Amino acid sequence: xxxxxxxxxxxxxxxxxxxxxxxxxxxxxxxxxxxxxxxxxxxxxxxxxxxxxxxxxxxxxxxxxxxxxxxxxxxxxxxxxxxxxxxxxxxxxxxxxxxxxxxxxxxxxxxxxxxxxxxxxxxxxxxxxxxxxxxxxxxxxxxxxxxxxxxxxxxxxxxxxxxxxxxxxxxxxxxxxxxxxxxxxxxxxxxxxxxxxxxxxxxxxxxxxxxxxxxxxxxxxxxxxxxxxxxxxxxxxxxxxxxxxxxxxxxxxxxxxxxxxxxxxxxxxxxxxxxxxxxxxxxxxxxxxxxxxxxxxxxxxxxxxxxxxxxxxxxxxxxxxxxxxxxxxx
Amino acid sequence: xxxxxxxxxxxxxxxxxxxxxxxxxxxxxxxxxxxxxxxxxxxxxxxxxxxxxxxxxxxxxxxxxxxxxxxxxxxxxxxxxxxxxxxxxxxxxxxxxxxxxxxxxxxxxxxxxxxxxxxxxxxxxxxxxxxxxxxxxxxxxxxxxxxxxxxxxxxxxxxxxxxxxxxxxxxxxxxxxxxxxxxxxxxxxxxxxxxxxxxxxxxxxxxxxxxxxxxxxxxxxxxxxxxxxxxxxxxxxxxxxxxxxxxxxxxxxxxxxxxxxxxxxxxxxxxxxxxxxxxxxxxxxxxxxxxxxxxxxxxxxxxxxxxxxxxxxxxxxxxxxxxxxxxxxxxxxxxxxxxxxxxxxxxxxxxxxxxxxxxxxxxxxxxxxxxxxxxxxxxxxxxxxxxxxxxxxxxxxxxxxxxxxxxxxxxxxxxxxxxxxxxxxxxxxxxxxxxxxxxxxxxxxxxxxxxxxxxxxxxxxxxxxxxxxxxxxxxxxxxxxxxxxxxxxxxxxxxxxxxxxxxxxxxxx
Numbered sequence: 001x002x003x004x005x006x007x008x009x010x011x012x013x014x015x016x017x018x019x020x021x022x023x024x025x026x027x028x029x030x031x032x033x034x035x036x037x038x039x040x041x042x043x044x045x046x047x048x049x050x051x052x053x054x055x056x057x058x059x060x061x062x063x064x065x066x067x068x069x070x071x072x073x074x075x076x077x078x079x080x081x082x083x084x085x086x087x088x089x090x091x092x093x094x095x096x097x098x099x100x101x102x103x104x105x106x107x108x109x110x111x112x113x114x115x116x117x118x119x120x121x122x123x124x125x126x127x128x129x130x131x132x133x134x135x136x137x138x139x140x141x142x143x144x145x146x147x148x149x150x151x152x153x154x155x156x157x158x159x160x161x162x163x164x165x166x167x168x169x170x171x172x173x174x175x176x177x178x179x180x181x182x183x184x185x186x187x188x189x190x191x192x193x194x195x196x197x198x199x200x201x202x203x204x205x206x207x208x209x210x211x212x213x214x215x216x217x218x219x220x221x222x223x224x225x226x227x228x229x230x231x232x233x234x235x236x237x238x239x240x241x242x243x244x245x246x247x248x249x250x251x252x253x254x255x256x257x258x259x260x261x262x263x264x265x266x267x268x269x270x271x272x273x274x275x276x277x278x279x280x281x282x283x284x285x286x287x288x289x290x291x292x293x294x295x296x297x298x299x300x301x302x303x304x305x306x307x308x309x310x311x312x313x314x315x316x317x318x319x320x321x322x323x324x325x326x327x328x329x330x
Numbered sequence: 331x332x333x334x335x336x337x338x339x340x341x342x343x344x345x346x347x348x349x350x351x352x353x354x355x356x357x358x359x360x361x362x363x364x365x366x367x368x369x370x371x372x373x374x375x376x377x378x379x380x381x382x383x384x385x386x387x388x389x390x391x392x393x394x395x396x397x398x399x400x401x402x403x404x405x406x407x408x409x410x411x412x413x414x415x416x417x418x419x420x421x422x423x424x425x426x427x428x429x430x431x432x433x434x435x436x437x438x439x440x441x442x443x444x445x446x447x448x449x450x451x452x453x454x455x456x457x458x459x460x461x462x463x464x465x466x467x468x469x470x471x472x473x474x475x476x477x478x479x480x481x482x483x484x485x486x487x488x489x490x491x492x493x494x495x496x497x498x499x500x501x502x503x504x505x506x507x508x509x510x511x512x513x514x515x516x517x518x519x520x521x522x523x524x525x526x527x528x529x530x531x532x533x534x535x536x537x538x539x540x541x542x543x544x545x546x547x548x549x550x551x552x553x554x555x556x557x558x559x560x561x562x563x564x565x566x567x568x569x570x571x572x573x574x575x576x577x578x579x580x581x582x583x584x585x586x587x588x589x590x591x592x593x594x595x596x597x598x599x600x601x602x603x604x605x606x607x608x609x610x611x612x613x614x615x616x617x618x619x620x621x622x623x624x625x626x627x628x629x630x631x632x633x634x635x636x637x638x639x640x641x642x643x644x645x646x647x648x649x650x651x652x653x654x655x656x657x658x659x660x661x662x663x664x665x666x667x668x669x670x671x672x673x674x675x676x677x678x679x680x681x682x683x684x685x686x687x688x689x690x691x692x693x694x695x696x697x698x699x700x701x702x703x704x705x706x707x708x709x710x711x712x713x714x715x716x717x718x719x720x721x722x723x724x725x726x727x728x729x730x731x732x733x734x735x736x737x738x739x740x741x742x743x744x745x746x747x748x749x750x751x752x753x754x755x756x757x758x759x760x761x762x763x764x765x766x767x768x769x770x771x772x773x774x775x776x777x778x779x780x781x782x783x784x785x786x787x788x789x790x791x792x793x794x795x796x797x798x799x800x801x802x803x804x805x806x807x808x809x810x811x812x813x814x815x816x817x818x819x820x821x822x823x824x825x826x827x828x829x830x831x832x833x834x835x836x837x838x839x
Contacts, residue, residue, distance in 0.1 A: 013460075016478040020436075194454040196446075203432050203443065210430035213394055214443050215415035274434045 023267025023275060026319055027282040030265065034289035041296045056176040060243050062288040063171065063178050064089070064236040068255045069262035069280035070185055071232030074225040076263055079205045079272025080129060080136035082229045085236075085259050087147025088121050089252025092237030094151045097160025097247020107166050115234045121147060122230020126223035144256065151249035158248040162241050170242035182281065189277045201225055205272030261312055262287055267319065286315075343406040345370040345535035346422060346504045348391055351400035355737045358729050360386040361397070362559035368504070368535040373526060375546045376539045378556030378577050379769040384539045385427055385739075387556070388506045391537075392424035393417030404504070421503035425510050427539075427740075429493045433482035438463030440481055441496050466499050471521065485629055486513045491521075498525055505529060507538035511545055512766050515628060515795075523549050541769050543570045574770050585770070586802040587778050589821065590785050593619035593805075597654070598789040599672070599758050601639070604648035608634035610813040612648070616758065616789045621780060623804025623821070624793040626833040631813030632793045636762045639791070640674035641665040652758070666697055666754055673751030675744065677763040683747050686736035690728050691717045693735050693746050697754040720749040725775055741772040748779075759783065761792045765799060777803055797826035797833075809833050 011019075018025065042050045068085050075082040092114045100110045121143070128139040171178065192198045200221040203211040212218050236255065241247055264270065265286050266279025287308075294307055344367035353361045361383040368374040376384045389395045391402060393411035401408050404420045411417050414424065431440050441463045449455030463477035472495065475488050484492070490513050497505060507526075511519045526536055526549060540546055546553060547570075554564040555576045562576050599616040608631040616622050624632055637643035639650065641659035650657055652669045659665045665672040676683065684693055694717045695702065702712045717731050724745040728738050735746055744764055751759060761780070765773045780803060784790055794800050800807050801824045809817040809832040817832035 010476045011478070013478060016436075016476075020480060191453060194456065196454075199439070199443065199446065199454065202435065206432035206434050207430070210432055213414045213424075213426060213430040214432075215413070215418050216444070217415075273432070 021276070022323060023269075023319070024279045024282075026322060027266045027279045027286070030315060030319075031282045031286050031289070034286050034293065038289050038293050038296070041293055045296050045298075052176070056173060056178075058285075058288055058292065059176050059178040059182070060171040060173070062284050063181060063239040064243070065255065065258055065262055065284040065287060066182065066185065066281045067232050067236035067239060068259040069266065069284045070189070070277045071229040071236070072259040073263050073266075073268055073275065073277035073280045074201060074228040074232075075136070076260075076268055076270060077201050077205045077272055077275060078222055078225045079208070080222065080225065081140065081260070081270070082122075082125065082226065082233075083137065083140040083256050084121070084125055084143040084147055085229065085233045086252045086254065086256035087144040087151065088118055088230055088233035089237040089240065089255050090151035090249050091121065091147045091154065092118050092234040093241050093247050093251050094155035094160075094249040096238055096241040097155055097162065100162060100166060100241075102163035102165065107163065111238060114238060115231055118230040118232070118234020118237070119227050120230070122227040122233075123223065125230065126226030129226060130219040130222040148249075148253070151252075155247050155249045158246065158250075160247040162245045162247070164245070167242045167245050170239050185281055186278050192277075197221065197224055202273055205274070207273070258284075258287060261308075265312070265315055265319075342369055344368060344403070345405060346391055346537075347403040348387065348397075349401045349403065351387060351390055351397045351402075353386055353390060353395065353397050358733065358737055359559050361390070363400075364556070364560045366391075366554055366561055368537050370503070370535050371530055371533045372551040373530055373536045373538065373549050375550035375553045376537060376556060377541075377546060377553060377573060379741075379771050382556040382577065382769075383559040384556055385508055386559075388424060388508050388537065388539070389426070391417075392422060392426075392506050394424065394426070418500070421501075422506070423497040423500050423502040423504070424506040425493050425497045425508060427508040427512075429489055431481045431489055431493055431496075434480060436463075436478050436480055437467075437475055437484070437492055438477040440492060441466055441477070441499070443496075466495060470495055470498070470525065487515065487518060487628060490514060491518065494522060494525070498529060502529070502534055504535045505537070507536065509539055509541075511540055511542065513628075519545065541773075543573070543770075577769070577771065585774060585777075587774075587781050589621075589803065589805070590619075590781055592821070593617050593784075595619055595787075598652070598670070599639070599791070600651040600654075602649040602651070604635070604638060604645050604650065606634065606638055606643065606645035606647070608813050609638060609645070612810075612813070612815055614808060614815065616791055618757075618789055619784050619787045620806070621784050621790045621792055621804050623800035623807035624791060624810060625797055625800045625807050625829045626810040626816070628795060630810045630833075632810055633762065634813070635810070636674060636676075636760050636791070636793060639665070639672060639760055641672075642674070666751070666756060670758065671751075671754060671756035672758045672760065673754065673756035674760040674762060675748050675751070675764050677766050683750075684735050684743055687734055689732045690721065690726065690735055690738070690746055691731040694720060694749045694753055696750060716753055717749075720753055724749050724752075724779065741768045744768070752783075757787075758789045759791070761790060763793055763795055766795060773799075797829040800824075800829055801826045 039049060068089065072082055072085055095114055095117060096110065100107055125140055125143055128134050129136050200216045203214065203216050204218050204221055208218060237252060240251055244251070262283035263275065263280040264283065266275065266281070266283030268275030268279055290308060290311055291304065294304055299307060347367040349365050351361055351364045364383060364387055366387060376387070378384050390397045393414045393416050396412070402411055403409065404422065409420060438459050442459050446454040447458035447462055449458065460477055467475055467477065472491060475484070475492065481489060481492065490510065494510060510522060514522065530536060552564055552566050553568055553573065555562050555573055557577055595618040597615050598618045601612060601614050604612045612635060626632060634643060638645045639659065641661045641664050650659060652672070655669065657668050659668060659672070662674070691713060695713050699708060702709055702716065714731065721731065726745045726749065727742050735743055738746065765776055768776065780790055780792065792804060805821045807819045807821065807824060807829055808815050809819065809829060811833060819828055819832060
């Protein structure tokens, strides 16, 4: 039996959990705050509260970014970065527009095939980074362009037709069923954290030589992280296709940056080993809420990027400040 | 595992053996044709100066790095160790000198890394992990480390203990301990030695390195001396003087140089009622040419005090005066530039101050670049000459001024950092436990250097976890307890026992 008086001085489990997931809690608080501000501005301009329609469209609009952010999290947690997220979304979105036909077999079969394509593209990144020992930023910057080029080749003009039934499942406009996917993502992440791969990804992001000294296969873990990132980017491409009911080989370009923005807002450290994909999902929703807020504040869409950038700097500065404050008190 | 008998001469087959091992980093030969063998059920100490190749040899036998030449044999069979994992599978575990814990993960996660308890669906059972981690610590008599705490929040000594616990709970048949005691207090060392004796009785081959001679003789069955990257002899009985002679290849005189007379000169640094995190109401004066020792148990505010004087941590109250003028030290950069300059050489050289990938020269000249530049361009000849001079004075052992600092041994990295501040001509030097984990010969060089620098009129404030050292080196010793000055002791006739007694005396007394 352990000495009881020594145990008594310890922090309770909940206190540990709160302190150790402070960045995640912070991002959830940020999400709550942005929802409140959005509702207030909506109320002021529309004289009613946002309802089911607003909820459904916000969730549908955010799903692709949430998927891309989860994918990006895997790589950033290993202390890498995946700039090819946009290119993978472009390419998978283009393939979806060209290939998916209005039959259940086609829809299911091609969805799986497109996810596999995403995994394959991620594998290319992973092999170059882990086996080729190249810098992640260089590898994925190069493959970004390559994937974008292939996407244009697959679908030179925006178009193609995504069956309505497909849209009804992935981006239903009548009911916020996409919330189910959000729940599945969160649940899936919690499960993933309890797998060997999950532990290994955090371990090599923490300290790669130390992880290797502990017998973790650094090479295989990195490859897996990029494969996961590619797969989730492909899912983002599918959600985009479903929402737009068509394809566009340039639709994913902005997601390289916004996926990084989302995970930073979600408290994932760009130095690896610290953070949660759940934070990335929250960050994706915060980004969407900001776009909504800017829209209802009647801000010129031309200035949207300007305000988004401004907000990002403020949010990250505030998060760092609050984090610093709590660390000093702990 | 029973003692394996060899086929031939009746000699036992070593549990692990390295034959003709060589390994170079850049141009520096870290290990050169070294051979070493450890038997099951023995404690085998590896001793040698910093840079003698002990750590490299252990890394090779532990599978962390591959040798350029030579063979590793485990229980008589030649093996190729491509990773620590290969060594683990053969039962060989290592406690590395630079710890290999994952900082942002909990103690329990670190202890159970790679052997996590599984629950339903083969998923890691976090509650069981917490329980197992706690049980592992408690089973080895450790109750003060919280299994749910993040490793990055633990003090160095506790991190060292977690690293040791992780290795010895793997039931190793071969255990390497590289400098396991350098950050441990006496009681923790006693705990470790108890564990080592238990493992030895169970037939584990234990290889360990230490710079503390009394530790070595108290636990080691055999001692192998290394010098210049190779083994120069293995002994069951050897005296310290003889070992030091072998280690250095020359005879070292008395360990401590004669102390220069205490200066009566003017005050260089005056601190009044300094308070802040971990430091309470500290006042002290440091005279020119004085070596002021700061003693006490680890974790009683020494680090914080040194960091505040160097501007790396901000006090909440009090006053610092340098050469009579009140100063505010907002950052280390400010400390170096304030008046005659305050410089800190910290214990943890790898993370504080040195740019490991850059050369010895770049690291030394970093803070004086503007002084040796004309129109913004560094005058290379001047830089070369200044750095060469310092390198020779400090006896930095490196292939050249252009070698990356990361390729040097720990003690030599420390010298490079000290060299930087001497180049910047800082008159007040804060030396924080600079001799920790440093071999006897290098320690002696550091003592001589301190004496010499003090003789030149520089002021030295010197914290050491080794009370013996403070008693011999300092003109005066201030003992900190719970962030306050608990005692001021005069250096003349001072003994280590006096310092320890002052540090331990409870508050009531």
